Amino acid sequence: MSVEKLVACIKAKNNPTVAGLDARLEYIPAHIVSDCIARHGETLNAAAEAMRIFNHSLIDALCDIVPAIKPQAAYYELLGPAGAVVLADTIAYAHEKGMYVIADIKRNDIGATASAYAEAYLGRTIVGGSELPVYDADSCTVNAYLGTDGIEPFLKECRARQKSIYVLVKTSNKSSGEFQNRDMEGKPLYVRVAEHFAAWGEGLDTACGYNEVGAVVGATYPEEQKIIRSLIPKAYFLVPGYGAQGATAKDIANAFNDDGLGAIVNSSRGIMCAWKKTGKDGADFMEAARAEAIRMRDDIVSAIR
Amino acid sequence: MSVEKLVACIKAKNNPTVAGLDARLEYIPAHIVSDCIARHGETLNAAAEAMRIFNHSLIDALCDIVPAIKPQAAYYELLGPAGAVVLADTIAYAHEKGMYVIADIKRNDIGATASAYAEAYLGRTIVGGSELPVYDADSCTVNAYLGTDGIEPFLKECRARQKSIYVLVKTSNKSSGEFQNRDMEGKPLYVRVAEHFAAWGEGLDTACGYNEVGAVVGATYPEEQKIIRSLIPKAYFLVPGYGAQGATAKDIANAFNDDGLGAIVNSSRGIMCAWKKTGKDGADFMEAARAEAIRMRDDIVSAIR
Numbered sequence A, B: 001m002s003v004e005k006l007v008a009c010i011k012a013k014n015n016p017t018v019a020g021l022d023a024r025l026e027y028i029p030a031h032i033v034s035d036c037i038a039r040h041g042e043t044l045n046a047a048a049e050a051m052r053i054f055n056h057s058l059i060d061a062l063c064d065i066v067p068a069i070k071p072q073a074a075y076y077e078l079l080g081p082a083g084a085v086v087l088a089d090t091i092a093y094a095h096e097k098g099m100y101v102i103a104d105i106k107r108n109d110i111g112a113t114a115s116a117y118a119e120a121y122l123g124r125t126i127v128g129g130s131e132l133p134v135y136d137a138d139s140c141t142v143n144a145y146l147g148t149d150g151i152e153p154f155l156k157e158c159r160a161r162q163k164s165i166y167v168l169v170k171t172s173n174k175s176s177g178e179f180q181n182r183d184m185e186g187k188p189l190y191v192r193v194a195e196h197f198a199a200w201g202e203g204l205d206t207a208c209g210y211n212e213v214g215a216v217v218g219a220t221y222p223e224e225q226k227i228i229r230s231l232i233p234k235a236y237f238l239v240p241g242y243g244a245q246g247a248t249a250k251d252i253a254n255a256f257n258d259d260g261l262g263a264i265v266n267s268s269r270g271i272m273c274a275w276k277k278t279g280k281d282g283a284d285f286m287e288a289a290r291a292e293a294i295r296m297r298d299d300i301v302s303a304i305r
Helices: A003-013 A030-040 A044-062 A073-077 A080-096 A111-121 A148-161 A174-180 A189-194 A222-231 A249-255 A285-304 B003-013 B030-040 B044-062 B073-077 B080-096 B111-121 B148-161 B174-180 B189-194 B222-231 B249-255 B285-304
Strands: A017-021 A068-071 A100-107 A124-127 A130-133 A139-142 A164-170 A211-217 A235-239 A263-267 B017-021 B068-071 B100-107 B124-127 B130-133 B139-142 B164-170 B211-217 B235-239 B263-267
Touching (some): A003 A100, A017 A100, A030 A044, A044 B124, A080 A100, A111 B073, A148 A164, A164 A174, A164 A222, A174 B189, A189 B174, A211 A222, A222 A249, A249 A263, A249 A285, B017 B044, B044 B080, B068 B073, B073 B080, B111 B148, B139 B148, B148 B164, B148 B211, B164 B174, B164 B235, B211 B222
Parallel strands (some): A017 A263, A139 A164, A211 A235, B017 B068, B164 B211
Antiparallel strands (some): A124 A130
16 A cells, blocks of 8 residues: 555545554553453463454554554564564454554665565565565555665565655654764754655655655654655655654644645554543543544644644 | 673684574575475465474584574564564574574664563563563664664663673665765764763673673674774674675674674575585585585684684
């Protein structure tokens, strides 16, 4: 699913947000977790089953109002092979429900190895005469520290299969400036990364006006967002940091273009853990997640008008 | 297993090399692959089973002469959940055979997420009252683009469990200079990364003279290696790029300290695909891998004398 379809989904739902599905067990209501432990013991399989049920329920609760999900690979890897099963299942289920999927993997490696990652998350694995989909997300996040060699295999999948990527430009965390904001030959490193987008995005413009090569730009740094927005107007921004990490709707307004598009704002814990604020022990986690997703949508849509 | 044990293994085997276990199907002899496809069809399970057999055989062929293995996560992820099973199995089998394991994952994320990665690869996952090992490698590779936030959770596992990490400083690929060699306030970015090792390694010195915080420094850039070696003498270097990527033993001599220690040189395709050069269709892949590992050991040991 290209960035073009992401834009279509965002327009149809009038909602430029993505739900991060990054559950630790403590984010999952106790009745789900204890049921799974009762059936499978205190095992990684029990934890994975709880995560699967939680993800399916959240997708059911959100799919008609939220255009996309962003599973964060770390939380699936934390459950070992059983977590890998849930990651594949979650992506497939979101696709069934018409959602765009961003695999948040932040991979990076030398070319030959980056090819394996690109094939795993966006492409196909060849076994004998068969080309098999593996995780088959619509897009993924990529780290550019190794330069173009490590990006090119992902671009190849974008070209071949109408996929998209989000390259880390300016991350949302506190120490992101430690390297990203230091001056590199007259400009901050994050600007130097953004300067490569023209070359990386060659041949990947789409009819919606945006390029398949997007950028990760943290909501927590509105000034940098403004600078990056002006440098790469055709890049879709994946914007983490809203909610639990402290950024407000006002902080993310700079990530959008004048067309009201150009960015998709992530909320993970805000949506997943909304049930913790209603005093009902998680019995209402689906309704709570949906209510928070609507509140967030309205908050952001009103800020970018 | 701390860097201290790595050094003990290197000394015992007089061999500062690590075997990269990064098999694509085309690196595995056809008789293994076709057997697995005959049993499981053209599936990811067939490919994973071929990889498991190949890895076990290579570990059997190498464990008395090679101190460590480096599975590259990408090639396991390429096989989906079945690949995750093989990764866990490969690490466990190498441990049974007394080898040190470097999980080459190059992970990077905001603190909360980096914690999940650190727990998955070096630590434990908590389910109910149980602390469960997941991949449980001895060490892993980490990308520092996000700064200290993304490194600290790995350091926590190093402190708690005597694990080690290798932070990407100067990578072996062609475009590694695109960002890493550009000038950042008077010094190349890779030097700026190396400058953080003192803080990251605090409290992680070991009795062998080396710190648990190591560095990835490509064999393909001997000049940079020399500079980094002098900047962070107590960091163990993980050195990719020997063999298939073009670097010779002479090129990696700068990675070592005067004590003959301080670096472990990786070979992946050189060892895995050694059977392709003997004209025996892979029947002798174990012998060929062992012969190449011995040739490489002798080549490197003689260059650093």
